Amino acid sequence: MTADPLPSRHPAAVLFDMDGTLVDSEKLWDVALHELAAEYGGTLSDAARKAMVGTSMAASMRLLHDDLGQPERDPQVSAAWIDARILELFRTGLRWRPGALTLLRAVRAAGIPTALVTSSGRPLVEVALDTLGRDSFDAVVCGDEVDATKPHPEPYLAAARLLDVPIARCVAIEDSPTGVASALAAGAAVLAVPAEVPIAATAGVHQVESLTGADLELLAALLGEPPTG
Structure with missing residues (x-):
């Protein structure tokens, strides 16, 4: 029925x-992405950050690496770093x-x-x-x-x-x-x-x-x- x-x-x-x-939550992603860029010795541009909005993690990591001039970096390694950090931020700041x-x-x-x-x-x-x-x-x-x-x-x-x-x-x-x-x-x-x-x-x-x-x-x-x- x-x-x-x-x-x-x-x-x-x-x-x-x-x-x-x-x-x-996009502001929390801002925190994690800028922290990772700093970890890699660079600064994430506003243009690259805006291009990430709504995209998959893999696409976002490629954008970040290219923006930093480090395209050789492993997207999976960067994604794991972001995943761990954003989980912390989501638990406290959503x-x-x-x-x-x-x-x-x-x-x-x-x-x-x-x-x-x-x-x-x-x-x-x-x-x-x-x-x-x-x-x-x-x-x-x-x-x-x-x-x-x-x-x-x-x-x-x-x-x-x-x-x-x-x-x-x-x-x-x-x-x-x-x-x-x-x-x-x-x-x-x-x-x-x-x-x-x-x-x-x-x-x-x-x-x-x-x-x-x-x-x-x-x-x-x-x-x-x-x-x-």
Whole structure:
């Protein structure tokens, strides 16, 4: 016996990015990345740091090495250093982005399925879930558990498969150009809330300055559903 479907005006699911979208963790990544650059005797440029936002760990380490003029370094060694340091920082310094917790609670209260779709690896996500709540998501897609990471559409397609919902009826919430590209390529409606880097105006993407005030009416509108009342 299957559960009654959600009202047609609701999204089939809401798919949340993590870093910079739900939690203000990009600043913690700043700390770890700048510390590693200093460990290697260099300084990470602003341009390289911005290019890392929303990318996989492997891609970020290649950007860091190239920026420092040390492309010969092993990305796996650098990634292990960052993993260990960021775990420490996540345990002590993870904070919600404005409006994120309120929106997540509203979505859950409405009975809309949710997924966490992140480029971060499972060990780090497990620490973050202590803040986010392990019962806040019906599915979790981590960067080290998919064949291709953002901006490839696979992470969002995987989330829709896990939730058994059509991706075209999903709303993805993202803070980075890389994440927005992934969600758009997958076929989701996209709500962008830029955090560390700007997102160019793009067809099919609705931008807000923060999630404060974002509600179920807005999510329905992204799918072209009429407001109630």
